[in-house]
Amino acid sequence: MTKPPLILISPSIEAEGVEFSDRSISLSEAYQRAVAAAGGLPLTMPMGDSRQLVAECVRQADGILITGGDDIGPSSTKTASRPGSAKPSTRRPTAVNATCAN
8 A cells, every 4th residue: 555645734824812822723624635535644734933844844745735825925936026916924934935945
């Protein structure tokens, strides 16, 4: 039996005080069900300030699913901003920067 691919899924980050006194994450179960239905092993990506932790998770993963949500700044993907783009999120850069850097 072959090993299923490990797929990291990026959650949304909720502001302090919404449910807990610190930042928290949320993720629709539909993403995990879809990855599992496709034969993958879903794992929620850790969020926080540790670029090294996220980068190591990315290195270990076979794939990454970056879910919808706040816009990602063009500097994270080394591209130019487009006219009319929404203001990028300041809450997702650690995961995205670590992901794009590898």
